[in-house]
Amino acid sequence: MADYILQVRNLCKSFGAVQASANLSFSVERRNIHALIGPNGAGKTTIVNQLSGELEQDSGSILFNSVDISSYPVYRRVAAGLGRSFQITSVFDNLSVAENMALAILAGDGHNYRFWNHACNAASVKRELAAALSRVDLIDKADRSAGALSHGEKRQLEVGMALVGKPELLMLDEPMAGLGAGGTVELMKLIRQLKGQMTILLVEHDMDVVFALADRISVIVYGACIASGSPEEIRGNPEVQQAYLGEN
Amino acid sequence: MIESPSSSKKKLILVTAGALFLAALPVAATWSGDVYLISLFTRVIIYALAAVSLDLLIGYGGLISLGHAAFVGIGGYVTGILYVHGFEGEPLLGLFGGTDNALVVWPLAVLVAAGFALVIGSLSLRTSGMHFIMITLAFAQMLYYFAVGLEKYGGDDGLPLYSRNSLPGLDLGDDLQFYYVCLFCLALFLILTSRLVSSRFGLVLRGAAGNMRRILTLGIPGRRYQLVCFMIGGAGAGLAGALLANQTEYVSPTLLHWTVSGELMVMVLLGGLGSLFGPVLGAAVYLLLEEILAMYTEHWMAYLGPILILVVLFAKHGLFGVLTGRED
Numbered sequence: 001m002a003d004y005i006l007q008v009r010n011l012c013k014s015f016g017a018v019q020a021s022a023n024l025s026f027s028v029e030r031r032n033i034h035a036l037i038g039p040n041g042a043g044k045t046t047i048v049n050q051l052s053g054e055l056e057q058d059s060g061s062i063l064f065n066s067v068d069i070s071s072y073p074v075y076r077r078v079a080a081g082l083g084r085s086f087q088i089t090s091v092f093d094n095l096s097v098a099e100n101m102a103l104a105i106l107a108g109d110g111h112n113y114r115f116w117n118h119a120c121n122a123a124s125v126k127r128e129l130a131a132a133l134s135r136v137d138l139i140d141k142a143d144r145s146a147g148a149l150s151h152g153e154k155r156q157l158e159v160g161m162a163l164v165g166k167p168e169l170l171m172l173d174e175p176m177a178g179l180g181a182g183g184t185v186e187l188m189k190l191i192r193q194l195k196g197q198m199t200i201l202l203v204e205h206d207m208d209v210v211f212a213l214a215d216r217i218s219v220i221v222y223g224a225c226i227a228s229g230s231p232e233e234i235r236g237n238p239e240v241q242q243a244y245l246g247e248n
Numbered sequence: 249m250i251e252s253p254s255s256s257k258k259k260l261i262l263v264t265a266g267a268l269f270l271a272a273l274p275v276a277a278t279w280s281g282d283v284y285l286i287s288l289f290t291r292v293i294i295y296a297l298a299a300v301s302l303d304l305l306i307g308y309g310g311l312i313s314l315g316h317a318a319f320v321g322i323g324g325y326v327t328g329i330l331y332v333h334g335f336e337g338e339p340l341l342g343l344f345g346g347t348d349n350a351l352v353v354w355p356l357a358v359l360v361a362a363g364f365a366l367v368i369g370s371l372s373l374r375t376s377g378m379h380f381i382m383i384t385l386a387f388a389q390m391l392y393y394f395a396v397g398l399e400k401y402g403g404d405d406g407l408p409l410y411s412r413n414s415l416p417g418l419d420l421g422d423d424l425q426f427y428y429v430c431l432f433c434l435a436l437f438l439i440l441t442s443r444l445v446s447s448r449f450g451l452v453l454r455g456a457a458g459n460m461r462r463i464l465t466l467g468i469p470g471r472r473y474q475l476v477c478f479m480i481g482g483a484g485a486g487l488a489g490a491l492l493a494n495q496t497e498y499v500s501p502t503l504l505h506w507t508v509s510g511e512l513m514v515m516v517l518l519g520g521l522g523s524l525f526g527p528v529l530g531a532a533v534y535l536l537l538e539e540i541l542a543m544y545t546e547h548w549m550a551y552l553g554p555i556l557i558l559v560v561l562f563a564k565h566g567l568f569g570v571l572t573g574r575e576d
Contacts, residue, residue: 092458092462094458095451103463106452112448112473115449
């Protein structure tokens with residue numbers, strides 16, 4: 001039997017009359033890049049928000065490493081190994097690039113009720129900061145205010161911050177959104193490097209990116225998963241073509 | 249914090265100059281015979297302590313509290329109530345005697361204020377933004393009316409102390425010695441908070457103020473850090489309250505009134521939000537302007553208002569920001 005890191009079972013979530021998740025079930029295999037695709041408004045970001053714990057489901061369960069985490073608050077899910085980046089870039093604009101990254105490093109290094117020594121002098125920050133900034137090509141901009149970065153750079157920072165937590169499962173919500181062609185190539189290279197180290201749940205609009213990266217694809221339509229399979233299977237699935245690819 | 253080298257150098261010069269000024273002031277005042285300056289600046293220093301503790305909440309924690317006077321008042325009442333019980337020899341709650349020993353009273357004032365901050369904070373922090381402002385204001389006003397109703401401790405009229413607290417080896421009744429004790433408390437609090445804001449705790453706090461959602465998705469329970477910050481701010485205000493009760497030898501419900509919270513907020517904004525040292529300057533400018541303008545008119549607020557508007561409009565980081573050339 002396959003080794004599933006994440007199993008979503010019969011997840012339901014409605015906003016009034018709108019069903020954002022309709023009896024949604026899918027499973028993600030360990031060390032795969034698993035893509036979620038679907039037409040606009042299919043409820044992909046709502047799913048990510050439910051997985052991360054920001055939205056509570058109406059019913060159904062989420063199993064992470066076979067443990068039901070569906071009642072965990074956000075920070076406990078992160079501690080369990082579920083990391084995410086946001087569709088709309090979310091960094092700390094009021095802090096410097098280095099402080100942003102330091103915060104991400106410190107988040108995984110015990111408690112932060114330490115009031116005296118400078119945050120950037122913590123052993124874990126000294127050890128990891130330079131490498132973490134280099135990995136996303138931001139070492140030269142360490143002292144800049146994060147709010148002053150370009151959109152692409154913010155996205156690099158965001159992904160870099162999600163990576164330092166060494167999540168077992170990393171959810172990337174439209175990581176390519178707003179990036180130019182060059183940025184997209186860079187980020188694809190980075191995601192490929194990560195494969196094998198962690199499982200990645202990729203929500204992405206760009207079909208070229210999805211078919212180039214994904215091992216498995218689940219297609220979401222109206223909050224339900226209508227098909228799951230390898231890129232070839234998905235490409236050949238008539239239902240998917242009708243519901244989604246055919247429309248493009 | 250992102251500071252250019254020139255602005256951090258200016259800051260160092262300014263803080264050193266300010267420290268030297270405050271340290272030398274009583275000597276100069278005694279020499280020139282303007283002794284009233286000592287008590288005026290004692291008041292400045294005590295209000296500065298309260299304003300710095302509020303700046304920690306607003307400027308770093310993003311917690312806009314309009315009820316900070318509550319903790320000043322609690323510190324004051326702890327001092328006053330312990331004093332009265334010590335004076336009359338009647339045990340407090342029938343359990344323990346009162347005291348006027350500063351080494352007992354002041355730490356207790358700090359602890360009780362922090363305890364109240366824990367309760368008020370854990371309820372208020374369930375909200376944010378406008379609701380947080382309103383709920384902190386409501387708690388402070390509640391305590392204000394509670395103090396008004398405390399008939400046993402003077403109610404509306406307040407509670408007179410017949411002398412200042414005693415501190416072994418010193419005479420706090422002496423204005424000069426009391427001045428330096430207050431200055432020591434302010435310096436200590438400034439050193440502790442300046443370390444705090446750049447520490448790991450401070451980084452989490454500043455992150456939570458800017459983007460709470462991201463703090464949570466990093467796996468940090470951000471609200472708890474804000475609560476600890478709220479308690480530290482409350483503790484600082486509690487100490488200020490104990491000192492203020494000592495200076496005036498009088499405690500009254502007006503200490504808890506929302507206008508005091510408002511004054512503290514004005515001092516923070518005037519001096520410079522999120523700079524810790526700025527509010528010291530803010531407290532000095534506010535109280536000195538009050539003193540000077542009040543000599544000419546009883547409507548001095550009418551002149552202070554426009555000054556505040558100009559500072560807020562044209563100097564984002566307050567007077568301290570203007571002097572240090574802070575730009576971010």
